[in-house]
Amino acid sequence: MGDLMILVRLVLAVVIGSVDLVAAHPTDVVAVLLCATCVVLLARIALLLWADRFDRWARVVAVVPAPPPPPDYPPDPPLVNPMFAAHITATSAATCAALRAGRQPARVGGRR
Missing domain, CATH: 1.20.5 (Single alpha-helices involved in coiled-coils or other helix-helix interfaces)
Structure with missing residues (x-):
């Protein structure tokens, strides 16, 4: 105390x-x-x-571990819609076939 x-x-x-x-x-x-x-x-x-x-x-040398691997990302979406690409391909094939046969190709869409 x-x-x-x-x-x-x-x-x-x-x-x-x-x-x-x-x-x-x-x-x-x-x-x-x-x-x-x-x-x-x-x-x-x-x-x-x-x-x-x-x-x-x-004179210390640091031991740096390797960086972790990057995370798995989902694949990127396609740049062009596959259904649209198939439509363009089919229209182009029909137009080419009509022109080779000597006919006027049928208009499928677009402006008239």
Whole structure:
């Protein structure tokens, strides 16, 4: 119980001292906080840059697994409707046969 009381008194002393410092010198406290923030941000940037170059400094070679195979996609639909292609083929064959026979081909559709 005695150690706990010592810890509580220490925390209270730090808190009261901090409040007194802020009340007495607010601009100094703001300047110190800004400096501390800048130092923390610069340290973070330095750590990130160091982590990016760590493999070159430590001569570490990363083993990268092969990427997974692509998923099986359904086949692409045909570019032309097969029924339409069959109709065009049949019409073309009938027109060619009529022209070879010397007749005027029958008009199956379209403009008249």
